[in-house]
Amino acid sequence: xxxxxxxxxxxxxxxxxxxxxxxxxxxxxYTRASTASFYNGVTTAMAEQxxxxxxxxxxxxxxGKSSSTxxxxxxxxxxxxTTADSIAITSSISVxxxxxxxxxxxxxxxxxxxxxxxxxxxxxxxxxxxxxxWVTAIYxxxxxxxxxxxxxxxxxxxxxxxxxxxxxxxWYRCVLTFACTSSVLRYPCVMFAPSATGNTLTTNFGxxxxxxxxNTLIVWGAQLEQRSAVTAYxxxxxQAITNYIPVLQTAASGVARFDNNPTTGESLGLLIEESRTNxxxxxxxxxxxxxSKVNATITADTIVSPDGTLNGDKLIGSGSGSIQHYVTxxxxxxxxxxxxxxxxxxxxxxxWVSLGGxxxxxxxxxxxxxxxxxxxxxxxxxxxxxxxxxxATRTAVVADYYIYVxxxxxxxxxxxxxxxxxxxWGAQLExxxxxxxYIPTVASQVTRAADAASMxxxxxxxxxxxxxxxxxxxxxxxATPGGATYPGIVxxxxxxxxxxxxxxxxxxxxxxFSVGANSTSSADISIAQSPVSNFVKISGVYKxxxxxxxxxxxxxxxxxxxxxxxxxxxxxxxxxxxxxxTIKKIAYxxxxxxxxxxxxxxx
Numbered sequence: 001x002x003x004x005x006x007x008x009x010x011x012x013x014x015x016x017x018x019x020x021x022x023x024x025x026x027x028x029x030y031t032r033a034s035t036a037s038f039y040n041g042v043t044t045a046m047a048e049q050x051x052x053x054x055x056x057x058x059x060x061x062x063x064g065k066s067s068s069t070x071x072x073x074x075x076x077x078x079x080x081x082t083t084a085d086s087i088a089i090t091s092s093i094s095v096x097x098x099x100x101x102x103x104x105x106x107x108x109x110x111x112x113x114x115x116x117x118x119x120x121x122x123x124x125x126x127x128x129x130x131x132x133x134w135v136t137a138i139y140x141x142x143x144x145x146x147x148x149x150x151x152x153x154x155x156x157x158x159x160x161x162x163x164x165x166x167x168x169x170x171w172y173r174c175v176l177t178f179a180c181t182s183s184v185l186r187y188p189c190v191m192f193a194p195s196a197t198g199n200t201l202t203t204n205f206g207x208x209x210x211x212x213x214x215n216t217l218i219v220w221g222a223q224l225e226q227r228s229a230v231t232a233y234x235x236x237x238x239q240a241i242t243n244y245i246p247v248l249q250t251a252a253s254g255v256a257r258f259d260n261n262p263t264t265g266e267s268l269g270l271l272i273e274e275s276r277t278n279x280x281x282x283x284x285x286x287x288x289x290x291x292s293k294v295n296a297t298i299t300a301d302t303i304v305s306p307d308g309t310l311n312g313d314k315l316i317g318s319g320s321g322s323i324q325h326y327v328t329x330x331x332x333x334x335x336x337x338x339x340x341x342x343x344x345x346x347x348x349x350x351x352w353v354s355l356g357g358x359x360x361x362x363x364x365x366x367x368x369x370x371x372x373x374x375x376x377x378x379x380x381x382x383x384x385x386x387x388x389x390x391x392a393t394r395t396a397v398v399a400d401y402y403i404y405v406x407x408x409x410x411x412x413x414x415x416x417x418x419x420x421x422x423x424x425w426g427a428q429l430e431x432x433x434x435x436x437x438y439i440p441t442v443a444s445q446v447t448r449a450a451d452a453a454s455m456x457x458x459x460x461x462x463x464x465x466x467x468x469x470x471x472x473x474x475x476x477x478x479a480t481p482g483g484a485t486y487p488g489i490v491x492x493x494x495x496x497x498x499x500x501x502x503x504x505x506x507x508x509x510x511x512x513f514s515v516g517a518n519s520t521s522s523a524d525i526s527i528a529q530s531p532v533s534n535f536v537k538i539s540g541v542y543k544x545x546x547x548x549x550x551x552x553x554x555x556x557x558x559x560x561x562x563x564x565x566x567x568x569x570x571x572x573x574x575x576x577x578x579x580x581x582t583i584k585k586i587a588y589x590x591x592x593x594x595x596x597x598x599x600x601x602x603x
Contacts, residue, residue, distance in 0.1 A: 006596045008470070012587040013463035016572075018269040019474075019584035022258040027459035028572070030256050033449040037437045038271055039383075040249050041260030045308030047245040047385050048234040049225040052098045052188060055236040056221050058085040062238075063098055067091035077220040078114055078167040079347055080417045084220040086118060089192050093202060093209050097128070097189040098222070104186035108160065108228045110177045111188050116170045117141040118216030122193035124208050125176040127157065129184035134206040137162045138193045139174045141217075146174075147196040152206055156182040160228065168418045171220075175230045188224050192217060229310055232302045232346070232423070245385035247308035248438065256453070257437075259582050262306075262383045268476070269584035271437070272573030275450040278439035279331050279429040285442070286313045286424060291327045295319035295416065296405065298327070305425040306342050306383050307440075312425040314346060315405045317416025324412045326352075326404040331429055332397075336483065339401050340391040340435045341427040342383065347420035352404035352412060353378075355394040359402070361409045362390040364422060370409035379435065379479060387425075391435040401429060434479030436580065453572040460569050464492070465590035467564065468543040471513075472588070472601050473502055476535045477581035480508045488575020489538070490586055498565030500542060503575035508532050513540030513549035514575075515562060522562025523547035527554050535584060537602035543592040553603040556595045 016025055024030055054062035056077070059070040067090045075084040087096055115123045126136040132154035140147050146162045157180040165173045192215060193199050193208040202209050221233045234241055246262040259271040282288040287300040297316045305312035317325035343351045345364035353359050360378035361370030367388055372378045375396065381389045405422045407414035426438050439448045475489045486503055493499035497519040503512050511529050515522040522542075529536055529551040540549040547559040572586065573579040593601070 006600045008589050008591070008593045008597050010589065010591070013590045014586070014588040016586040018258060019267040022267065024256050024453070027455050028453050029456070030254070030453045032254060032451045034253055034447065036251050036257055036273070036448050037248050037439070038251055038257035039246055039260045039262045040258070041265045041267060043247040043249060043308070044244040045247050045304060046227070047243040047304040048231065049227070049242045050234045050236045051100055051224045051226070051240045052222050053236055053238060053240060055223060056083055058087065058096055058219055063096055066093070066095040066097070068094045068096050070096065075116065075218045076169070078171045078419045080420060084116070084218050087190070087217050087219055089120070089211050089213050089215045091213060092211050093207050094192045094211055095189050095207055097187045100186040100188070100224070104183045105226065106181055106183055107226050108177065108179045110175060110225050110227055110230050112173055112175045112223045112230045113190055113219060114167060114171055114173050114221040115139070115141060115190070116172070116218040118218050120192055120215035120217050122196060123174060123217055124191040124193045125174055126189040126191055126206055127176065127178060127185050128187040128189055128205040129157065129182070131205060133157050133182065133184050135159045135176065135178045136201060136206040137176045138196065138199060138208065139164050139172065140196045141172055144172055148199060150201055150206060156180055157185055177228060188222065190219055190222065231304065231310060232314060243385050245304060245306065245308065245387065246383065248306045248383070256451070268582040270453070270573070271582050272451045272453070272579045273436050273448070274578035274580055275447060276430045276432060276436045276439065277445055277447040278441050279333070279445055280329060280427050281441050281443055281445060283427050283441040284311055284425050286315065286327055291329060294326050294328065295323050296325040296327060297418065303344070303423045306387050312423050314421050315403070315424050316418060316421035317405055317414060318418045319416055322413040322415050324404065325416055326402050328400060328402045330400050332399050333431065334397050335431060336393065336395040336433045337398060337429060337431050338391055338393040338433065338435050339429050340389055341403050342387055342389050342425045344387045344423040346422045348405050348407060348422050350406040350408055351390060351422055352402070352406050353390050353392040354402040354404065355392055356396060356398040356400055358394065360392045361406065362388065363409065364388055389435070393433055403427065433482035436478065450578060451573060454569055456569040463588060463590070464567070466566065468592040470539060470541045470589040470591065470593045470598065471500065471502070472539040473586045474535050474537045474584040475531060475579065475581060477504070477508060477531045477579070480532055481506050481577070481580065486576040487579045487581070488577065489573065489579055489583060491571045491575045492567050492569070493571070494566060494568050498567055500565065500567065501575050502538050502540065504531055511536055511538050511551045513538065515542050515547055515565065517563045517565035522564070523559035525549040525557040525559055527551040527557055529554065531581070539598050539601040541592045541598055546592060548595055548598055550599045550602050553599055556599055
């Protein structure tokens with residue numbers, strides 16, 4: 001609300017400014033008998049990171065070559081493109097290295113690189129600083145094993161973990177995690193090793209010696225991250241990459257949620273939702289046997305998910321020929337139900353979300369909804385750093401639910417290569433016509449309890465005027481409620497027979513200001529305005545035989561006949577049903593303002 005000359009001359013006797021204060025007035029009684037998720041608009045986590053420049057262009061000037069030659073783009077890389085480079089030895093000690101320069105820092109790092117045997121079967125990953133500060137691990141590319149590890153004598157750097165994982169077609173992703181207490185380490189190196197074990201590591205920087213001139217290795221996709229585990233590969237060119245993601249928060253039982261837009265940070269106010277249950281177990285563990293995989297594989301815990309931890313999975317197309325690739329669950333449901341999943345583009349940019357064989361396509365590169373099958377309603381919401389929450393709703397008897405990786409809109413089949421895919425996390429199946437906040441599960445279904453907030457007794461009576469008054473609110477719904485649901489923003493009442501408040505209809509096409517006394521309607525003023533896409537500002541006045549309302553500065557609607565109910569409490573986020581949305585503000589003036597002032601309040 002902007003201050004204008006035709007605003008009420010007095011201050012409101014009640015002002016609940018949820019969006020700005022992000023706290024409950026001490027007079028409000030609030031309950032929710034479970035944890036629940038929300039965004040606080042502040043907390044972020046490091047997502048993708050790669051501190052190595054030109055991470056798959058080893059012939060570039062970003063990579064130093066010591067006794068090595070690089071031939072670019074000789075081999076098909078794990079992602080199916082011919083971008084892998086061949087390295088050849090020109091002397092006993094052969095090294096290809098990057099220089100982090102000022103990016104070198106104290107902490108725990110993970111260095112990884114995709115490597116394939118050429119005429120040499122052994123590769124070493126090494127992080128160098130000086131002649132005594134280094135770490136080295138050697139990998140056997142014929143057996144897929146880590147065969148030798150060593151630390152320099154300074155004690156400033158120590159290997160914590162190593163691993164080697166097949167990426168198909170002879171490719172392995174070699175991983176070296178180490179902790180360093182000095183920023184001296186700055187050179188991630190890919191080196192030849194002459195054997196699996198017993199290699200002589202030279203005193204200068206722990207480099208394996210004794211290699212045979214002319215031998216080759218194939219390399220692609222080097223990555224250095226300041227974290228204790230490897231994540232999905234992120235390519236770089238001339239700039240290092242460090243991305244951040246808004247972190248989905250968890251509010252403890254009984255703690256109100258003040259939600260924020262995850263991408264803009266806008267404070268959305270108090271989040272009020274009805275009770276819902278996530279009917280999927282293992283909601284973020286797609287590698288679990290509860291999820292059936294069809295022509296698909298899951299790489300677990302490979303990307304930082306919307307909750308800020310390394311638990312996002314990759315859904316990869318496998319198998320031969322042009323076929324479908326998906327994960328699926330069976331849950332027998334009737335009525336209206338909604339399937340949601342968080343998804344992010346990988347090598348593929350589309351996901352298909354299906355309920356019983358019909359569904360909706362979502363473009364994860366643009367954040368747009370693609371083709372939607374008749375009988376489905378769909379929604380997509382950006383939650384930051386390329387992640388989207390995709391939802392599809394269907395009213396029918398449904399048993400089988402699917403999440404597909406697809407190649408383009410309105411198609412299902414493509415030829416997989418056991419590498420290309422999308423990232424997924426946090427699936428939810430709930431009985432209802434729209435998606436509510438994410439409810440994580442593991443071995444059991446989980447129910448999020450309803451939010452409830454009210455003022456009673458003297459906490460109510462000290463600011464309320466029985467004879468006349470003006471009520472104002474600013475609120476938005478999560479989605480169109482549908483069904484026979486009549487969600488409300490605020491209700492002042494004693495019981496269902498005596499009440500004053502704001503609500504909307506199932507189609508959410510209009511807002512209502514209603515006053516009822518002794519089970520008889522005194523006023524039902526409706527104004528066409530949807531509270532779904534944008535916040536609505538609605539204000540209503542009451543006095544005997546004098547009622548009026550305005551929404552978003554609309555022409556004032558009036559009713560000139562009716563009595564005032566006797567009331568003793570205020571419920572926030574309900575009328576006949578839970579609001580299922582956010583409330584920025586509620587205000588109350590203990591007088592009937594003029595119609596001009598009423599309209600101005602909602603401008």
